[in-house]
Amino acid sequence: MSEPTRLTIAETRDALAEKKFSAEELAQAHISEIERANEALNAFILPTPEHALDMARASDARIAKGGAGALEGIPLGIKDLFCTKGVRTTACSHILDGFEPGYDSTVTQNLWDAGAVMLGKLNCDEFAMGSSNESSYYGPVINPWRRAGSDAPLVPGGSSGGSASAVAAHLCQGATATDTGGSIRQPASLTGTVGLKPTYGRCSRWGIVAFASSLDQAGPLTRSVRDSAIMLGAMAGHDPKDSTSVDTPVPDYEAAVGQSIRGLKVGIPREYRMEGMPEEIEALWKSGIDWLKSAGAEMVDVSLPHTKYALPAYYIVAPAEASSNLARYDGVRYGLRVDGDDIIDMYEKTRAAGFGAEVKRRVLIGTYVLSAGYYDAYYIKAQRVRTLIKRDFEDVFEKVDVLLAPSTPGPAFAIGEKSGDPIEMYLNDIFTVPANMSGLPGISIPGGLSGEGTPLGLQLIAKAFDEEMLFRVGHVIEEAAGELPTPDNWWSKS
Amino acid sequence: MADDAVPAHLINSSTGDWEMVIGLEVHAQVTSKSKLFSGAATEFGAKPNAQVSLVDAAMPGMLPVINEECVTQAVRTGLGLKAKINLRSVFDRKNYFYPDLPQGYQISQFTQPIVGEGEVALDMEDGEEVRVGIERLHLEQDAGKSLHDQDPKSSYVDLNRSGVALMEIVSRPDMRSSEQAQAYVLKLRSILRYLGTCDGNMEEGSLRADVNVSVRRPGAELGTRCEIKNVNSIRFIGQAIEYEARRQIEIIEDGGAIDQETRLFDPRTGETRSMRSKEEAHDYRYFPDPDLLPLEFSQSFVDDLAAQLPELPDQKKARFMADWELEHYDAEVLVAEKERADYFEEMVTLGADPKAAANWVLNTHLGRVNKEDIDFEKAPVSAQANTAILKMTDDGTISGKIAKDLYDLVWESGGDPEKLVEERGLKQVSDSGEIEKIIDEVIAANPKQVEQVKAKPQTLGWFVGQVMQKTGGKANPQMVNQLLRAKLEIAES
Numbered sequence: 001m002s003e004p005t006r007l008t009i010a011e012t013r014d015a016l017a018e019k020k021f022s023a024e025e026l027a028q029a030h031i032s033e034i035e036r037a038n039e040a041l042n043a044f045i046l047p048t049p050e051h052a053l054d055m056a057r058a059s060d061a062r063i064a065k066g067g068a069g070a071l072e073g074i075p076l077g078i079k080d081l082f083c084t085k086g087v088r089t090t091a092c093s094h095i096l097d098g099f100e101p102g103y104d105s106t107v108t109q110n111l112w113d114a115g116a117v118m119l120g121k122l123n124c125d126e127f128a129m130g131s132s133n134e135s136s137y138y139g140p141v142i143n144p145w146r147r148a149g150s151d152a153p154l155v156p157g158g159s160s161g162g163s164a165s166a167v168a169a170h171l172c173q174g175a176t177a178t179d180t181g182g183s184i185r186q187p188a189s190l191t192g193t194v195g196l197k198p199t200y201g202r203c204s205r206w207g208i209v210a211f212a213s214s215l216d217q218a219g220p221l222t223r224s225v226r227d228s229a230i231m232l233g234a235m236a237g238h239d240p241k242d243s244t245s246v247d248t249p250v251p252d253y254e255a256a257v258g259q260s261i262r263g264l265k266v267g268i269p270r271e272y273r274m275e276g277m278p279e280e281i282e283a284l285w286k287s288g289i290d291w292l293k294s295a296g297a298e299m300v301d302v303s304l305p306h307t308k309y310a311l312p313a314y315y316i317v318a319p320a321e322a323s324s325n326l327a328r329y330d331g332v333r334y335g336l337r338v339d340g341d342d343i344i345d346m347y348e349k350t351r352a353a354g355f356g357a358e359v360k361r362r363v364l365i366g367t368y369v370l371s372a373g374y375y376d377a378y379y380i381k382a383q384r385v386r387t388l389i390k391r392d393f394e395d396v397f398e399k400v401d402v403l404l405a406p407s408t409p410g411p412a413f414a415i416g417e418k419s420g421d422p423i424e425m426y427l428n429d430i431f432t433v434p435a436n437m438s439g440l441p442g443i444s445i446p447g448g449l450s451g452e453g454t455p456l457g458l459q460l461i462a463k464a465f466d467e468e469m470l471f472r473v474g475h476v477i478e479e480a481a482g483e484l485p486t487p488d489n490w491w492s493k494s
Numbered sequence: 495m496a497d498d499a500v501p502a503h504l505i506n507s508s509t510g511d512w513e514m515v516i517g518l519e520v521h522a523q524v525t526s527k528s529k530l531f532s533g534a535a536t537e538f539g540a541k542p543n544a545q546v547s548l549v550d551a552a553m554p555g556m557l558p559v560i561n562e563e564c565v566t567q568a569v570r571t572g573l574g575l576k577a578k579i580n581l582r583s584v585f586d587r588k589n590y591f592y593p594d595l596p597q598g599y600q601i602s603q604f605t606q607p608i609v610g611e612g613e614v615a616l617d618m619e620d621g622e623e624v625r626v627g628i629e630r631l632h633l634e635q636d637a638g639k640s641l642h643d644q645d646p647k648s649s650y651v652d653l654n655r656s657g658v659a660l661m662e663i664v665s666r667p668d669m670r671s672s673e674q675a676q677a678y679v680l681k682l683r684s685i686l687r688y689l690g691t692c693d694g695n696m697e698e699g700s701l702r703a704d705v706n707v708s709v710r711r712p713g714a715e716l717g718t719r720c721e722i723k724n725v726n727s728i729r730f731i732g733q734a735i736e737y738e739a740r741r742q743i744e745i746i747e748d749g750g751a752i753d754q755e756t757r758l759f760d761p762r763t764g765e766t767r768s769m770r771s772k773e774e775a776h777d778y779r780y781f782p783d784p785d786l787l788p789l790e791f792s793q794s795f796v797d798d799l800a801a802q803l804p805e806l807p808d809q810k811k812a813r814f815m816a817d818w819e820l821e822h823y824d825a826e827v828l829v830a831e832k833e834r835a836d837y838f839e840e841m842v843t844l845g846a847d848p849k850a851a852a853n854w855v856l857n858t859h860l861g862r863v864n865k866e867d868i869d870f871e872k873a874p875v876s877a878q879a880n881t882a883i884l885k886m887t888d889d890g891t892i893s894g895k896i897a898k899d900l901y902d903l904v905w906e907s908g909g910d911p912e913k914l915v916e917e918r919g920l921k922q923v924s925d926s927g928e929i930e931k932i933i934d935e936v937i938a939a940n941p942k943q944v945e946q947v948k949a950k951p952q953t954l955g956w957f958v959g960q961v962m963q964k965t966g967g968k969a970n971p972q973m974v975n976q977l978l979r980a981k982l983e984i985a986e987s
Contacts, residue, residue, distance in 0.1 A: 083555045096554065103548065105555060207555040214784035242557050243786050321784055324587050327598020328552040332651065343649075347591055370589070370779035379781060 004029045005170045009074050009227040012173060016063060016073050023063065023073030027056035027117050030075045033492070034119060034171050040491035043156075043166040045080060045138040046088055047120035055117040062115060071234050072115030077172040079163050080121045081128055082108050082218070083207040087118075091209040092136040093126045095354025096335040105207025106239045107176060107218045114234035119172050123162030126356045127326065128183055128211045131428040133161025134419045135358040143191055143412050144169040145487045148453035154412040157187030157428075163221040164191040169491060174222040174231050178208060180215045181314055182408075182432025185444035188221055189407035189457025192446045192484050194474070195221050196228045197432075199464045200439035201246035203232075204239030210325040212318040213244075215436045225445060225474040229253035232467060248465055256468035257475045262296030264473065267400035271307035272431060274409065281406045281456065284447045288404050288458045291480035292473065300400050304392040309385045310434040315426060316369050316382035317437075322359075323366025329354060361422065390438045397463045402473050406431055407457035411450035435461050443470040445477045446484050455484060499712035500622070503671040505739065509747050514739040515708045515716060516675045517667035520682060521660045522692035523636065523700040524567045530635050530659035531558030531601060538698050542641070542652035550657040552596035557785050560585075564659040565789065567691040568608050568633050570799050571661055574689045574806055575628050577612025579796050583632075585786045588778040593651050594638035602662075604780045607632035608789065614665075614685070615808060616677045617826040626678050627666035636660050655699075661692070667706065667716065672735040676728050679703060684807050684830050702726045707738040709746070717742070718752040722766050725759050734759040738766050810835055818848035827856055833871045834860070840877040846884045854884055858901055875904050882911040891915065893922045895967045924970040926977065929961070932969070933977055936960045944982065951984045 004026045007015060016023060031049045038044050052075065059073035083089045083101035090096040104112065112118075125135040132155035133141040141161040143154040145168070156165040160177035164187035167175050177184040179197035188195025196219045203218040210216060220231035233254065238247040268289065273282070289299055331337035331350030338353050340346035355363070369378035396403065409430055418425045435442035441464070444457035458477055462469040504511040529536055532549035549556045572579050586604040609631035616624040638656035642649045663682065669675045683694040683701060694701045703726075708719035720742070722734050737759075742752050756775070757766040805813075807829040814825045814835075829835045834855070841851040859880060863873050880901070887897045892915060900911055900920060915921055923929060936957060937944055947953045954975075961974045979985070 089554065091554070099554065101553065101555075103553075205555075206557050209554045210785075212784075241559060243559050244784075320781060324589050324599055324779070324781070327589060327591065328554070328596060330591060330593075330598060332593050333551060333596060334553070343593055344591075367779065370781055372777045372779075375779070375781070 005033050007173070008224045009071070009173050009222065009230050010224065012074060013072075013230075017068070023056040023059035023117065024053060026073055027052045027075050027119070030119055030172055036492040036494070037169055037171055039493065041142045041144065041165050041169055041171070042139055043123055043141050043162040043169065043171055044077065044120045045090075045092065045123045045136075045162070048087055048118055049120075051087065052117050052119050055112070059115050059117060069113065069115030069234075070230065071111060073117060074115070074174065075117045075119050075172050076111060077119050077122045077163060077166045077175040078108060079124050079160055079176050079178060081124060081178050081209045082176055083209070084108055084118065084121065087121065089121065089209070090137070091127045092124050092138055093329075093354065093356070093359065094137045094336055095329045095351070096209075099335050101207070103207060106204035106241065107208065107235045109207075110237060111176070111234055116234070122160075122166055122175055125159035125161065125183075126359050127209065127322070128159040128178055128180055128216075129322070129358050129362055130158040131182070131186055131425050132413070132415075132418065133158040133187070134415065135356050137356060140415055141165045142415070142491070143454075144489075144491055145191060145412060145454045146490070153415045154454065155190070155415055155417075157190035157408075157412065159183040160187050160195070160221060164188055164193055164195070167191070167193045167221050167223055168487075174220055174227055176218060176235070177221045178211075178216055178218050179432075179436065180211050180217075180318060181436050182429035184219045184221060185407050185432045185442055185457065185459060186428055188444040189459075190412040190455065192455030193221055193223055194225055194228045194443065194445055194478075195219065195457075196232060196443045196467070196470065197435060197441060198232060198236060198467055199246075199441045200436075201244055202236050202441070202465065202467070204237070204242040204245045206239055206241040212321040213325060214321060215314075215318055217436075225443075225471055225478045226254060226257045228443065228474075229257050229471045246465070251468060253468060253471055256471040259472045260296065261292065261473055261476050264297045264402065265300050265400040266292050266297045266473070267300050267302035267396055267403040269302050269304045269307065269396070269403055269405055271304050272405040274430070278410055280450050281409060284456050284458060285404070285406050287481075288447055288477060291477055292404065294480070295476045297473075302396045302400060302403070304389075304396060304434070306385065306388040306392050307434055310389055310437050311426065311430050313382040313385035313389070314429075314433045314437055315365070316378050317386065319362040319366035320370050320379050321366070323363045323370065326355075326359070326363055358422070386437050389434055393434075393438045393440060393461075401462070402469050403461040405459050405461070407444035407459040408432075411452060411454040411456055431459060440464055441467045441470055443474050445474045445481070447477065447481050449484065500670065502620070504712060505709075505743065507743060507747065511712055512709050512739070512743050513670060513712045514735065515667045515710060515719075516669035516672075516735060517706040517719075518665045518669070518675060518678060519704040519706070520663045520665075520679065521702050521704075522571075522663060522686055522694070524564050524633075524659035524661055525691055525693055526561060526563045526567060526659055528561055528563070529657040530561055530564050530633060532657050534657065536658050538700075540654055542650070543654065546653040546656065550596065550653055552598070558601060558783070560786065560789060561659065564633060565608070565791070566799060567659075568631065568661055569791075569796055570689050570803065571663075571686065571691045572609030572612065572631055573796070573800050573803055574685045574691075575609070575612035575614060575631065575663070577628055577631065578610035580606065580608055580610055581791060581793060581796070582606070583608040583789045585633075585783045585789065586780045587783045588780055590776050590778060592637065593649065594640050594653070594656065596638070596653065596656060600635050600637065601783055601786070602634035603632035606788075614678060614681055616674060616681055617822055618673065618677060619823060621822065624669070624674050624677070626668045626674075629664040629666055631661050631663045634660050634662055667708075667719075672732040675705065675735055676732050679728055679731060680830065681807070684832075688804055688806050688832050696726050696728070699726065703731055705731060705734055705738075707735055707742070708752070709739050709742045718754050720752065720755055720757050720766075722757045722759050723769060730759055730761055733764050734766055737764055741766065807835075818842070818852070820849065820852050824852050824856060828852060831870060837870070837877050841881045841884070844878060844881040846881045847888060850884055850888065851881070854880060858898065862901075862905060873905075874908060875901060879904050879911050886911065886915060890922055890924060890970065892920055893967060893969075893971060895962075896920050896922065899967070920968060922970045923965050923968045924973055926973060929965075929969050929973055929977055932961055932964050933957075933974070933981055936964070937981060947982055947984065954978060954982070954984060957982070
């Protein structure tokens with residue numbers, strides 16, 4: 001038996017069909033890998049091996065009967081933001097201690113309906129607030145990648161750090177993730193994986209612990225563009241339980257992978273060339289341009305004039321929504337309760353103990369910007385900025401089919417390196433936030449290695465509901481970049 | 495609207511006249527099978543927490559989905575209030591912490607409500623017509639209920655009401671007396687009930703009012719108002735306003751100023767007391783709910799609902815007045831409740847004289863219903879029975895006095911009025927021979943009174959009474975009168 005943990009989802013699909021191994025064997029291989037690796041990486045906060053084996057055996061039965069789904073037997077990790085029926089779901093917050101939902105999120109249910117197998121719940125930043133996975137109540141996730149010649153632990157990015165680390169270290173074949181300001185694409189970039197944020201409304205938000213409702217979107221983290229397409233096909237779809245989910249058919253995303261990009265127009269947004277941007281990011285971007293040119297695409301210089309306002313506006317809108325979304329964690333019905341002298345005292349003690357520093361910071365910012373007297377100056381203005389950003393993209397997509405930019409301003413950083421300075425941490429999302437503010441789909445694809453020997457990603461942004469364009473162009477980048485060297489496996493116990 | 499102060503409404507005081515200015519915010523529970531944003535049932539009286547969905551309990555990851563039935567009901571109500579229907583409206587979050595508010599915010603409509611300006615017309619008993627402007631109607635979620643009497647140490651929460659759809663109907667400050675405010679709530683409730691958009695049941699909390707009261711010198715600028723929260727009966731609304739207006743006048747006359755504040759009405763004392771001041775008011779941090787798209791529908795959706803609207807009280811009243819020449823106020827009282835109006839119409843259809851039927855329903859029937867304090871539709875005398883009684887009175891079969899006795903008989907023991915008249919021999923005696931015989935007996939037995947009546951003709955009534963008594967009220971009173979005059983030789987007056 002070849003090592004099933006080394007395979008992509010597409011390869012595994014074929015191997016399962018050819019009965020090279022069973023879904024149960026596949027699940028067991030991953031369970032063993034998680035057992036060996038998780039102590040070092042802390043990617044899974046709750047492995048669910050028995051659950052996985054049960055689901056895998058059911059998959060084997062369906063394969064035997066000839067009724068395999070699109071993700072039959074594929075072992076996945078699930079970000080702890082997704083509610084999973086009967087399996088503890090905490091959004092990596094102390095305040096949701098012991099919460100076991102009686103329901104599955106629509107996205108995870110879609111995955112189970114397609115035959116996928118759950119290996120466990122993945123670590124993330126608390127309530128998905130963070131860019132380094134250091135705000136998790138369950139401790140930081142470690143990036144399998146290290147700087148050349150160094151043992152210093154690096155962050156995997158965030159908030160979907162557990163998803164990215166687990167996929168990069170082959171603890172699962174794919175993972176669910178969520179992206180509110182870059183939480184899929186930024187960790188993908190920092191771990192050499194493929195991270196897709198679909199169009200807002202493409203995947204149902206029902207059953208996903210909310211951070212910022214108008215920005216949150218679920219998407220896949222995988223090791224190839226094709227895998228991303230396969231996973232999105234199973235995750236996406238209209239959901240009457242989410243009023244913001246859009247009723248538009250789910251195309252055959254995988255069919256877009258491998259299509260020619262000859263004659264496509266690729267926009268190069270000049271505002272993404274930031275002052276003080278590291279040279280290696282410039283160089284990476286240049287490589288991307290060259291690869292797409294060689295494949296027959298035409299490069300067009302474009303302008304998105306309001307880009308510089310995206311990040312500040314994001315840090316008003318997202319905390320505003322979060323301050324309200326997190327009000328339900330009050331100790332009354334579920335999760336943590338710290339008793340108090342009266343109801344107010346109980347609220348205060350529960351929320352003081354239950355939320356970490358970053359969550360508290362954002363709840364305070366959000367409460368402030370929505371307050372009487374500040375609402376117009378902050379929230380309303382930020383919404384206007386958002387409209388302008390959307391318009392920028394609409395104008396540009398009159399002229400081009402897709403945009404190419406870096407995913408992040410730099411490679412993976414060390415644990416603790418930026419956690420003392422929130423603003424520097426926030427700047428990590430500078431290239432990813434505009435797609436959230438405009439609701440557009442974006443993908444990060446490994447483009448090469450930094451001078452430190454760690455991965456760097458290239459980002460593509462397309463029109464609303466044109467994820468096919470991302471897979472089509474993304475695959476060309478993937479092919480041209482070639483296979484990245486895999487990090488030496490330092491994390492597995494023998 | 496009513497800018498000219500009407501003297502009758504003024505409160506006289508040693509320092510001069512005062513006028514009260516009243517506006518109401520009425521919360522009406524939408525009649526619908528399920529809640530505003532979840533599929534949970536809305537029936538009253540279920541066991542605590544038996545009607546709670548994951549959305550109502552604000553479980554993590556749950557999302558609201560608008561219930562179309564509630565939207566339809568709000569639009570129909572707006573049409574019934576002759577109001578502007580907004581084809582696009584927005585749901586906002588109103589943020590505050592309370593144990594019976596699981597989300598930590600109430601979904602409401604703040605800047606862009608589903609219904610805009612409208613009007614409610616009132617006919618007061620003294621003939622005055624009052625028009626009360628409607629500022630807006632918006633949809634919002636109800637909260638749950640805290641139960642403080644279940645345990646000595648903790649409170650419990652019942653979420654059955656959590657998420658139930660409410661319409662908040664905001665009036666202009668157009669009312670100038672507690673009677674007008676009461677008439678407004680009654681009229682509003684009547685319209686809602688005709689439409690079937692709210693059952694108007696105040697005891698069950700389906701309809702409750704926040705009452706805004708201020709006072710001013712006639713013609714002066716509006717005074718500072720106080721809001722009295724959650725008053726839940728028509729009588730309490732009246733009491734709360736009367737108390738509050740006098741409290742404010744006293745403060746101003748003592749040289750004080752009114753603090754804008756929220757107050758509570760205590761039904762036991764009949765007084766209002768301070769709940770929180772303006773400074774303590776919450777900052778609700780309203781913002782558009784990002785989980786919901788703006789609520790949009792087409793004009794044809796509104797037109798279809800308008801075409802299917804039932805006849806409303808004002809239309810019915812106009813028809814009753816035009817077709818049957820009923821008095822303004824009589825018609826208003828008749829149409830105030832649909833069951834009442836239907837009952838009256840049924841009598842007319844069965845052949846009762848409209849005016850007589852109106853009088854009979856309003857005085858005899860409604861009088862008894864109110865005396866017994868029962869629901870109109872539970873009254874044991876049917877429209878058919880009352881029609882039969884009226885017809886028999888009209889054609890002289892029974893006297894008016896017997897008619898009332900007969901009504902009470904039917905109320906208490908049931909039965910067919912015509913048969914009862916036969917069986918009990920209640921027919922009016924119009925046989926002059928029979929009546930003459932009795933008159934002769936009365937005259938013979940009362941020589942003193944005969945002498946008296948010759949001098950004082952107005953004492954004839956005594957003889958009429960005697961004759962009626964002897965016939966058990968069955969004698970035709972006019973005939974008795976005529977025959978007595980002839981026998982006693984008293985001229986027609």
